[in-house]
Amino acid sequence: xxxxxxxxxxxxxxxxxxxRTLLKPLYWWYEQRLSRAVLAGGKLPKHLGxxxxxxxxxxxxxxxxxxxxxxxxxxxxxxxxxxxxxLGIPHVTxxxxxxxxxxxxxxxVAHLLELFAREAAKMVHDPRIHNNxxxxxxxxxxxxxxxxxxxxxxxxxxxxxxxxxxxLHIAIGYGGREEIVGAIRSLLRAKAAEGKxxxxxxxxxxxxxxxEHLYTAGAPxxxxxxxxxxxxxxxxxxxxxxxxxxxxxxxxYWPSFRKVDFLRALRSFQSRxxxxxx
Numbered sequence: 001x002x003x004x005x006x007x008x009x010x011x012x013x014x015x016x017x018x019x020r021t022l023l024k025p026l027y028w029w030y031e032q033r034l035s036r037a038v039l040a041g042g043k044l045p046k047h048l049g050x051x052x053x054x055x056x057x058x059x060x061x062x063x064x065x066x067x068x069x070x071x072x073x074x075x076x077x078x079x080x081x082x083x084x085x086x087l088g089i090p091h092v093t094x095x096x097x098x099x100x101x102x103x104x105x106x107x108x109v110a111h112l113l114e115l116f117a118r119e120a121a122k123m124v125h126d127p128r129i130h131n132n133x134x135x136x137x138x139x140x141x142x143x144x145x146x147x148x149x150x151x152x153x154x155x156x157x158x159x160x161x162x163x164x165x166x167x168l169h170i171a172i173g174y175g176g177r178e179e180i181v182g183a184i185r186s187l188l189r190a191k192a193a194e195g196k197x198x199x200x201x202x203x204x205x206x207x208x209x210x211x212e213h214l215y216t217a218g219a220p221x222x223x224x225x226x227x228x229x230x231x232x233x234x235x236x237x238x239x240x241x242x243x244x245x246x247x248x249x250x251x252x253y254w255p256s257f258r259k260v261d262f263l264r265a266l267r268s269f270q271s272r273x274x275x276x277x278x
Contacts (some may be wrong), residue, residue, distance in 0.1 A: 022069070027260060034263035038087070040269035045224035046089035048084060049245070050183055051237050052077065054229030054253030061253070067111045072255035074119050078128070085132050091219050095237050099175035116172065120152040130137045133165030139215035139220045140174030141182075167183045167219055174215075178241030183213035183240075216241055224269045228254045228261075246272055249255060 035227060052073060059069030074246055084092050084227060097112060138157050144152055187209055191201050221241040230251040234242060247267045
């Protein structure tokens with residue numbers, strides 16, 4: 001009598017792979033459905049702000065070194081930029097590195113600064129940037145960055161300064177409180193140069209006076225802000241400009257942020273009524 005052959009069970013990794021393969025057609029169908037709904041919804045953000053959070057936790061979740069999480073996060077930024085370009089969103093602000101992040105482990109910070117320099121050098125020649133006439137503007141304080149990083153970032157900014165397409169703010173070395181303090185300092189210097197006294201300035205000061213000295217002067221305030229990784233806070237992102245923004249907090253870590261997540265966020269935005277206190 002012949003023995004029945006034993007059927008080996010798949011490993012956990014194989015099971016996950018099979019599960020993801022089976023889900024691909026479903027996700028594709030759902031993504032297409034969401035895309036049609038977003039396009040039909042009409043209303044899209046004029047200025048989308050994104051807090052790119054969760055690179056380190058993503059790396060830990062898949063068992064790789066922290067720097068790999070940051071590298072994957074950089075690739076995701078390109079992908080999300082393409083999604084925004086395809087929809088014609090005219091202003092986008094990506095917060096990639098905060099002023100508080102400078103206090104992290106020196107090795108991690110050094111890798112990030114090298115990564116910024118490398119990606120900036122690539123973007124100078126990226127056809128997606130030039131074919132879509134994307135203007136890139138840096139916002140934040142990078143004076144204490146290594147010269148190589150500062151040079152690469154400034155060259156990217158200069159290479160796109162003449163474009164009139166999407167305005168992409170890259171918030172790097174950025175802090176919202178620092179921005180407001182810097183704006184007030186700039187305003188005081190400008191008024192002093194005009195011969196204004198502090199008494200005159202305090203009597204005449206308007207909201208618009210401060211807005212003119214913010215990093216984002218000339219751009220509309222963000223009407224929609226998305227943060228990944230499940231954290232439900234702004235952490236200082238565009239504090240002044242976000243006074244009337246709509247917010248969306250997504251549980252996915254930044255490197256695993258899918259187009260489905262992006263489209264869900266936009267559908268949420270389209271379902272809201274912005275009243276500005278009225």
